[in-house]
Amino acid sequence: MKKSEATRLSILQKSFELIYEKGYQTTSIDDILATTQVTKGAFYYHFKTKDEMGLAIINELLKPSFANTFMNPLNASGDPVKIIYDMMYSILMKNEFMKVEHGCPASNFTQEMAPWHSDFTKALNELSEEWKNAIVQCIKNGKKAGSIRADVKPEQVAVFIMSGYWGIRNVGRLNNSKSVYLTWLKQLKDYLHSLQ
Amino acid sequence: MKKSEATRLSILQKSFELIYEKGYQTTSIDDILATTQVTKGAFYYHFKTKDEMGLAIINELLKPSFANTFMNPLNASGDPVKIIYDMMYSILMKNEFMKVEHGCPASNFTQEMAPWHSDFTKALNELSEEWKNAIVQCIKNGKKAGSIRADVKPEQVAVFIMSGYWGIRNVGRLNNSKSVYLTWLKQLKDYLHSLQ
DNA sequence: GTAAAAAAATACCGGTTAGTATCTCTTATG
DNA sequence: CATAAGAGATACTAACCGGTATTTTTTTAC
Known part of the structure; x- marks a missing residue:
């Protein structure tokens, strides 16, 4: 056993x-x-099938690792601007598993499965929702603490930031170079500061 | 003939x-x-082969249609904030060919081909570069005309905006709903105004 | 230590895939 | 209208795919 x-x-x-x-x-x-x-x-x-294994990969490997890398950092207390930027920097520049030429596993799965396998899409949508909600919460905390402007809409910001991440992974693959990551991160920083 | x-x-x-x-x-x-x-x-x-046809699709159909939808609007004169927002709104909300559940053809191709076909990736990278450069030019014009702040970095902004677009297509597929497009567009508007 | 159950090895199957070889029809040109 | 090249139709193949049936080995429980 x-x-x-x-x-x-x-x-x-x-x-x-x-x-x-x-x-x-x-x-x-x-x-x-x-x-x-x-x-x-x-x-x-x-x-039983290849797809069963695929789902097991998502649930048993992808989700836990996602929770570690994408969720945990957001639960820290402090300024959302710093927390979110540091998280993105760490995911894009410091993570050793993810390679620029292969992008982000969660994103790859999504794109590849979406047209033909709704079970996969559903499982992956859960991931994405969790991440979004964690970002929303992080920003709400910032608003309460006063480090984020009162008129900022957490949901909108979360979607905006998240989209940028999925997208820059795509661009990274196309360019096959991490330098676009740095370009994106610089602008992310400016954008985040505009929320203060 | x-x-x-x-x-x-x-x-x-x-x-x-x-x-x-x-x-x-x-x-x-x-x-x-x-x-x-x-x-x-x-x-x-x-x-000769399926891949030859795939490349023909990119070069003979995708590229011209991309030029129409993604490039032409950027050549208009005026405030980049309005030009870029209107373009995105039109691409995401008004384009009749692209469906939210299927995403953006250029993005789909990229994600699916990247791991195993460098010819495709190269062709698609050209598309992406052209778009980026067009956005860069649009912002530069805005800086000259004074509608965009002088300290704004066009390249960074272009990469940031472009990434957001690829990403929100991804999110749209996952959610299978255009409402995230609207959420993203709202924040895009705020972001663009922060460049003024 | 042995029997039963769990785990793994082997050989195979039907269906699908991209691609080919060959034959036929169509069209343009003299 | 003949004919040759252009365009299209048909039948096939070899490789690969996910999956199964069956047998053999290993582990667990008594």
Whole structure:
């Protein structure tokens, strides 16, 4: 009951990396088997279908890691301007898992799955909503504390910031260079200050 | 020499719509043949491979239409704040081809192709660069005319705005509702005014 | 230690994919 | 109207895909 958990997790983790690099649809079961050194029998013992595995990746790997990287920083107390900027800087510039040429796993999943798999889209929408709400809360706190102007609409700002992040990941992939991240971050800082 | 051009164009146009709705990789040649009522012989007479057709779609359909919708409005003279906002409003809310559930074709292509096809990525990066430069120019004009503050960095602003657009398309697909477009547009307006 | 259940290995299947080879029809030109 | 090239139709293939059936090995419980 222990080693089997290990192979299951190994399948999930390696698949996650592979899918992050190659895309979900272009990563075949055989690809996964080749890199994990797991046989088909083992794979299908743990997962009924490829999509079930995909969903497990989202729920068991993506969500927790998302919570760590995207949510936790926002729960800190202090000036939202600093909190949000630092979070974005850390996600874009310091995170070692995410590569500029591959973008953001959550965003990639979304874009790739949206046209044809509503279960995935739903799961990913939850992520996105959680993030937005966390940003909203962070800004509301700032308004209460007086570091953010009273007329600022938290919801609007959250959507605006979030969109910018998804977008700059897209641009980063196109340019294949982190320098656009820095350009974006500079303007994000100016924008955030305009809320003070 | 006339009818053949028509079938070629018909293949491109129908494929474009199909790919826009279903994604490039999940749209098979047979799908295309079924909807275009064209036979495989005809298809492969006009295009050597599926990817060649994909590139033709980008260069012959996407680029010109992009120029119309995304570039032309920026060449108008006047206040960049109004020009840029009106353009975004028109792209997001008034364009009849683009559906919220399918996002923006240029963005979809990018996300889907990036991991495995550098030719596509290159072509799409050109689009993105052109758009950015057009926004940069528009803002520079505004600075000269005095409607935009002197300390505003056009390049940064352009990247920031562009990213927001790619991103809100992503969010729109997740939410499957245009209401996030309106939320984003409101904040875009505030942001643009902060540049005055 | 052995039997039962869990986990994994192997071989295979039907369907789909992009692409090809070959044949036929159409059209433009003399 | 003949003919040759242009355009399109048909039938096929080889590789790959996700998934299954069956067997073998490993682990757990007694």
